[in-house]
Amino acid sequence: MSDLTRLTATEIAGLVATGETSAVEVTRAHLDRIAAVDDRVHAFLHVDTDGALAAARAVDERRAAGEELGPLAGVPVAVKDVLTTKGVPTTVGSKILEGWRPPYDATIVQRLREAGTVMLGKTNMDEFAMGSSTEYSAYGPTRNPWDTDRIPGGSGGGSAAALAAYEAPLSIGSDTGGSIRQPGAVTGTVGAKPTYGGTSRYGLVAFSSSLDTPGPCARTVLDAALLHQVIGGHDPRDSTSIPAPVPDVVAAAKLGATGDLTGVKLGIVSEFTGEGAEPGVLAAFRESVDTLAKLGAEIVEVSCPHFRYALPAYYLIAPSECSSNLARFDGVRFGLRVGDDGNRSLEEVMSLTREAGFGAEVKRRIMIGTYALSSGYYDAYYGQAQKVRTLITRDFTAAFERVDALISPTTPFVAFPLGARTSDPYQMYLADLFTIPTNLYGGPGISVPCGLSDGLPVGLQVMAPTMADDRMYRVAAALESVVGTFTPPAL
Numbered sequence: 379m380s381d382l383t384r385l386t387a388t389e390i391a392g393l394v395a396t397g398e399t400s401a402v403e404v405t406r407a408h409l410d411r412i413a414a415v416d417d418r419v420h421a422f423l424h425v426d427t428d429g430a431l432a433a434a435r436a437v438d439e440r441r442a443a444g445e446e447l448g449p450l451a452g453v454p455v456a457v458k459d460v461l462t463t464k465g466v467p468t469t470v471g472s473k474i475l476e477g478w479r480p481p482y483d484a485t486i487v488q489r490l491r492e493a494g495t496v497m498l499g500k501t502n503m504d505e506f507a508m509g510s511s512t513e514y515s516a517y518g519p520t521r522n523p524w525d526t527d528r529i530p531g532g533s534g535g536g537s538a539a540a541l542a543a544y545e546a547p548l549s550i551g552s553d554t555g556g557s558i559r560q561p562g563a564v565t566g567t568v569g570a571k572p573t574y575g576g577t578s579r580y581g582l583v584a585f586s587s588s589l590d591t592p593g594p595c596a597r598t599v600l601d602a603a604l605l606h607q608v609i610g611g612h613d614p615r616d617s618t619s620i621p622a623p624v625p626d627v628v629a630a631a632k633l634g635a636t637g638d639l640t641g642v643k644l645g646i647v648s649e650f651t652g653e654g655a656e657p658g659v660l661a662a663f664r665e666s667v668d669t670l671a672k673l674g675a676e677i678v679e680v681s682c683p684h685f686r687y688a689l690p691a692y693y694l695i696a697p698s699e700c701s702s703n704l705a706r707f708d709g710v711r712f713g714l715r716v717g718d719d720g721n722r723s724l725e726e727v728m729s730l731t732r733e734a735g736f737g738a739e740v741k742r743r744i745m746i747g748t749y750a751l752s753s754g755y756y757d758a759y760y761g762q763a764q765k766v767r768t769l770i771t772r773d774f775t776a777a778f779e780r781v782d783a784l785i786s787p788t789t790p791f792v793a794f795p796l797g798a799r800t801s802d803p804y805q806m807y808l809a810d811l812f813t814i815p816t817n818l819y820g821g822p823g824i825s826v827p828c829g830l831s832d833g834l835p836v837g838l839q840v841m842a843p844t845m846a847d848d849r850m851y852r853v854a855a856a857l858e859s860v861v862g863t864f865t866p867p868a869l
């Protein structure tokens with residue numbers, strides 16, 4: 379393996395800026411690594427070799443011309459296949475968009491290009507970002523580089539596995555209920571879900587619009603912060619984008635790296651008692667709590683009584699929004715069209731297309747959502763879930779009057795074997811037990827590696843108040859300064 383693939387984004391950017399290495403060399407090293415290992419990992423759905431080399435060449439030319447380069451110029455990045463990329467296939471892990479080449483870039487993709495990063499390709503995901511294992515991808519599962527018989531988390535398993543397999547130093551994910559943080563936790567990488575509205579949803583194929591949040595994935599907290607800074611900030615093309623600057627997450631990550639948490643008050647959620655969580659996960663979490671205390675943090679217990687209703691509320695709200703959002707995939711406007719032989723009605727073609735184009739989990743969500751929104755049941759299901767959402771937000775608000783941030787394990791369990799949870803949807807949904815409350819509230823959350831359980835990575839989650847993303851980076855970087863980063867056994 380070329381050494382260049384082992385470097386952090388920060389290191390790569392430094393080498394490219396001084397000319398010690400070229401963006402083209404860095405890009406070739408990562409493309410070679412993908413060619414060498416991705417048949418075993420399957421992190422990528424599409425590798426854009428020509429586009430990546432062209433972008434890298436452009437960075438090298440700008441440097442040669444003496445132009446000022448941005449902090450991530452020349453750094454390769456892998457993008458979850460949920461974001462539109464102009465002229466580059468975008469499938470959302472679904473057959474219904476097979477072959478679609480979007481006519482425009484998502485705002486995040488555009489910002490990545492403007493920053494001089496090099497997009498390597500599009501990463502695998504559960505279809506329409508619904509799932510926790512990447513097994514619901516219509517293009518086959520991604521495998522965890524720590525153990526290729528195990529899942530890499532989901533829905534953004536491809537983005538996390540690409541990092542752990544050293545195929546990319548940075549990647550983009552999207553988090554509706556945990557799809558950045560949970561894959562980060564089970565692959566020993568860092569995944570941050572920004573404050574809702576802190577990163578643009580323009581060009582993000584919608585699953586649940588009031589929850590969807592794109593964000594950064596990396597192998598170190600500082601790299602994640604640098605990527606967050608590049609992609610974040612107001613976008614007039616997204617109606618729920620927050621018109622405020624990105625909190626200074628890079629400075630916060632650097633402050634945290636000094637390993638001093640004096641004056642920081644952290645809350646452990648009493649309702650996350652560990653019920654349903656694996657003993658190895660709880661042990662790693664407890665050890666990390668001790669570490670954080672040694673770094674000067676004050677640790678207290680905080681009650682968030684409504685968190686126990688978060689999972690059921692999420693599984694009404696998210697499917698409801700999805701049933702509406704996915705109505706646009708009708709065989710007319712994009713991608714797949716089935717049965718259009720000139721003899722069938724429009725309705726028949728739509729029905730055949732959706733029958734063939736959507737997988738079982740997506741159909742399940744559409745049906746649940748349609749039911750929850752139907753006139754006789756709206757108040758009992760969707761309306762009730764929205765009330766729970768308000769109560770959860772109040773729990774967070776009350777907690778943040780007492781503490782600066784909340785901490786928990788990111789997931790109840792480490793990476794499970796492929797196939798272990800596909801036959802029972804509820805078992806799959808449980809993967810996001812600890813991450814979903816943050817989505818319902820809209821605040822930021824980060825997963826940072828905190829230890830191993832039976833040789834598999836465990837993540838610690840830091841949850842902060844809305845628009846206080848910097849706080850979670852500080853705490854995560856402080857923990858990282860002690861426990862370090864995690865490298866899987868060689869692939």
Ligand code: GLN
Pocket residue numbers: 507508509510532533552553554555556557558585696807810
């Ligand atoms: N696992 C959750 C779900 O299936 C979360 C998905 C996500 O964050 N995109 O809905």
